Amino acid sequence: MALRSVRGWFAGYAAGTPRTECRGWPAVATRLAESERPRDNWSEEALVRAMVYRGPYKVRVEEKDRPGIEHPGDAVVRVTMAAICGSDLHLYHGMMPDTRVGMTFGHEFIGVVDEVGPDVRNVRPGDRVMVPFNVFCGTCWFCARGLYSNCHNVNPNATAVGGIYGYSHTCGGYDGGQAEYVRVPFADVGPTVIPEWLDDEDAVLLTDALATGYFGAQLGDIVEGDVVVVFGAGPVGLFAAKSAWLMGAGRVVVIDHLEYRLEKARSFAHAETYNFTEYDDIVVHMKKITDHLGPDVAIDAVGAEADGNLLQHVTAAKLKLQGGSPVALNWAIDSVRKGGTVSVMGAYGPMFSAVKFGDALNKGLTLRMNQCPVKRQWPRLFEHVRNGYLKPSDIVTHRIPLEHIAEGYHIFSAKLDGCIKPLIVTNG
Amino acid sequence: MAYTSERPPLTESSDQLRARIPGWGVDLDPKDRPSVPKLRWQEDRTGAHWDFPERQPEKWPRERSIEHKFLTPVFGTSCPPRGISGALRRYSYRKYSEGRAAHWLLLLAADRVDAWENHLRSFLTPRPDNPITQTGVTSELSRHGISSRYGKKRADAAHHLLDPVIVAGPWILAGGLAIGLVRRRNRSLTAKGGAR
Structure with a gap:
C-alpha cells in the first residue's frame, strides 16, 4: 500500500497535479467551504503570515507559502492561539543544533481544522482542535506503549528524540504553530477536538506546559x-x-x-x-x-x-x-x-x-x-480542569499579536514586565 | 532532631492539606496517574488505523541520522539545506552518529554559517535584516526594561551585558570590516590616480 502511494504521488507530481488533488492519492483532500474560510481571496498560492527565525535572538513575521497536505494522514490547521514556551528560548538563543533560518517555531497551539488528507477519519474541517506538541504515529514500538514523545516514525534527523512542532531539525524539521496555518501530521492521532466547556487559553496550555x-x-x-x-x-x-x-x-x-x-x-x-x-x-x-x-x-x-x-x-x-x-x-x-x-x-x-x-x-x-507524552495526560487533566483543581490560564501574563512576536520573545527572554507566560494571538 | 529512623514531622496533616488545597490527594493512588507505569500498552492506538504509516514522498534527498534504518515515513519539510551551511549539515548527518560530539558541533557551526548566509542574502531583497526590530529590543522602553531588572536581585544580571555583545558584536565587526575594505580600496584608487 505504501509503495502504491509513493508511485501515485510521483505520477501525479510529474503530471503537475495541483497540491490538493493529492498527487495520486485515492481521494482528494477535504477542505472548509470557501464561505467558511477566513479570507475572501483565498487561493492555493496564498501566502500566510508566520513567525520566522532569523538567527540567534532575532525573529520576524514573514509571509510564507501556506502549508499543504504532504501525506494522506495530514491536516492543515488554521491557528487561533499559540504560546511561546520556555524551551522556545533555547532555539531563540541559538542553543539547539540544526535550528535553521527560516523555520517557524511554536509547539503550543490550538486552532480550527482547515483541510484534511484523504486518509483522515477522526477530525474534519471546521473542528476546533488542540494539538499536542509531540508529532507521533500511534503505532511504533514506543507509541504502542504510550511513549508518544519518543515516536520512532516521525524524526529522521535523530533517534534520541521524537518529533516536535517548530523545534529545529533535530526534532524533525516541522514548522510550528506561531503562524496563521500549520501542517499537522497524523491528524487522526494527535489533535483532539476541544471540549465545549474548555476555554481557549486553558486548551493551549494543555498542549504542553500543564x-x-x-x-x-x-x-x-x-x-x-x-x-x-x-x-x-x-x-x-x-x-x-x-x-x-x-x-x-x-x-x-x-x-x-x-x-x-x-x-x-x-x-x-x-x-x-x-x-x-x-x-x-x-x-x-x-x-x-x-x-x-x-x-x-x-x-x-x-x-x-x-x-x-x-x-x-x-x-x-x-x-x-x-x-x-x-x-x-x-x-x-x-x-x-x-x-x-x-x-x-x-x-x-x-x-x-x-x-x-x-x-x-x-x-x-x-x-x-522524558519529554511529556502529552495526549496520554489529557483525559485525567481534563477531569482536573473541569473539577476546578487546575486553572492553567491563571498563569498567563501577556497576550501578544503575531505581528509583535519579536517583542514577545524579548519580553519573555529578558523576563521583563512580570512575564510568566505569553500567548500569541494570530487574528485567525 | 537527631539522625534516627523517624521522618521529620510535617507542619500540616493530610486532612489539613485536603481542606486547604483544592484537589489535594486526588491522584494519590498511582493507578490514577496516566503515565504510571511508564510502559503501558495503548489499546486504542490513539486513533491510528495502520500498522506502519504510508510513506511521505521525499521531494529532495532528506538528511537523516545514520542511527535510523531508513528514512522515517513522515518528516518535516521546513527549510531544505542549501549553501555552505547545507553542505555542512549534509556532511554531519552522513558522517557522524548522534553519539559523536562532532555531529552536533558541526550542526551548531552550520547554524552560525546559515545565519550569516541569510543575513547577506537579505540585503539583496527589499526587506533586509534589521537587528533592532528583529530582536524586539524596543520593548525595553515600553515594557519596563529598567525597573524589571534593577534592584530585583536577579541572578541573570551578571550576564545581561553579554546579550548585546553576542547580537550586535558580529554586526559591528562586519560593518567595521566592510568600511575598512572600502577605505582601503579608495586609498588604493587615489594612489593610482596620483601616480598617473
Whole structure:
C-alpha cells in the first residue's frame, strides 16, 4: 500500500497535479467551504503570515507559502492561539543544533481544522482542535506503549528524540504553530477536538506546559507526605508544584530568583518559596529546612539556561559548549535526600552537560525524565480542569499579536514586565 | 532532631492539606496517574488505523541520522539545506552518529554559517535584516526594561551585558570590516590616480 502511494504521488507530481488533488492519492483532500474560510481571496498560492527565525535572538513575521497536505494522514490547521514556551528560548538563543533560518517555531497551539488528507477519519474541517506538541504515529514500538514523545516514525534527523512542532531539525524539521496555518501530521492521532466547556487559553496550555508540569510530578513518584522541591517558577515549575499536591505531597517548595514568579508560586501553587540569590548556598538551605535529610523529590523545571552559576551559564547558553547549563539539575541532585527521586522536566540539548553524576550514584538516586507524552495526560487533566483543581490560564501574563512576536520573545527572554507566560494571538 | 529512623514531622496533616488545597490527594493512588507505569500498552492506538504509516514522498534527498534504518515515513519539510551551511549539515548527518560530539558541533557551526548566509542574502531583497526590530529590543522602553531588572536581585544580571555583545558584536565587526575594505580600496584608487 505504501509503495502504491509513493508511485501515485510521483505520477501525479510529474503530471503537475495541483497540491490538493493529492498527487495520486485515492481521494482528494477535504477542505472548509470557501464561505467558511477566513479570507475572501483565498487561493492555493496564498501566502500566510508566520513567525520566522532569523538567527540567534532575532525573529520576524514573514509571509510564507501556506502549508499543504504532504501525506494522506495530514491536516492543515488554521491557528487561533499559540504560546511561546520556555524551551522556545533555547532555539531563540541559538542553543539547539540544526535550528535553521527560516523555520517557524511554536509547539503550543490550538486552532480550527482547515483541510484534511484523504486518509483522515477522526477530525474534519471546521473542528476546533488542540494539538499536542509531540508529532507521533500511534503505532511504533514506543507509541504502542504510550511513549508518544519518543515516536520512532516521525524524526529522521535523530533517534534520541521524537518529533516536535517548530523545534529545529533535530526534532524533525516541522514548522510550528506561531503562524496563521500549520501542517499537522497524523491528524487522526494527535489533535483532539476541544471540549465545549474548555476555554481557549486553558486548551493551549494543555498542549504542553500543564501536561509537562503534571508529568514531571508523576515522574517524582510522590507518596503521601513527601517533601517536594521544584527548581524553577516558570510555567512548567508552577504546574509541577500545583500537581505535586494532587499526588499527595506534604510540603511543596519552589526555588527561583525572580521575585514576581515566586509570588505566583505562593498564590497559584500554594508553595513555600525561596529566592536562591538570598542564600549563600541553596543546597545547604534545602538541607536545613528538611532537618538535614533533604527533600524526598526534586524536580528540575529550568533546563538548559539555568542561572546561579556564571561559568555553567556562559559555557552553555552563551558559548554553546554544553547541551545545557545544569545548575538546577545539580542543585536537585545535591538537595534531594539519599535514595530520593529527581525528575527532570527542563529541556536540554543533545550535547553533553556537566552533570554531577557521581553524587547521583553515591546517593542512590532515581533520575527520571522524558519529554511529556502529552495526549496520554489529557483525559485525567481534563477531569482536573473541569473539577476546578487546575486553572492553567491563571498563569498567563501577556497576550501578544503575531505581528509583535519579536517583542514577545524579548519580553519573555529578558523576563521583563512580570512575564510568566505569553500567548500569541494570530487574528485567525 | 537527631539522625534516627523517624521522618521529620510535617507542619500540616493530610486532612489539613485536603481542606486547604483544592484537589489535594486526588491522584494519590498511582493507578490514577496516566503515565504510571511508564510502559503501558495503548489499546486504542490513539486513533491510528495502520500498522506502519504510508510513506511521505521525499521531494529532495532528506538528511537523516545514520542511527535510523531508513528514512522515517513522515518528516518535516521546513527549510531544505542549501549553501555552505547545507553542505555542512549534509556532511554531519552522513558522517557522524548522534553519539559523536562532532555531529552536533558541526550542526551548531552550520547554524552560525546559515545565519550569516541569510543575513547577506537579505540585503539583496527589499526587506533586509534589521537587528533592532528583529530582536524586539524596543520593548525595553515600553515594557519596563529598567525597573524589571534593577534592584530585583536577579541572578541573570551578571550576564545581561553579554546579550548585546553576542547580537550586535558580529554586526559591528562586519560593518567595521566592510568600511575598512572600502577605505582601503579608495586609498588604493587615489594612489593610482596620483601616480598617473
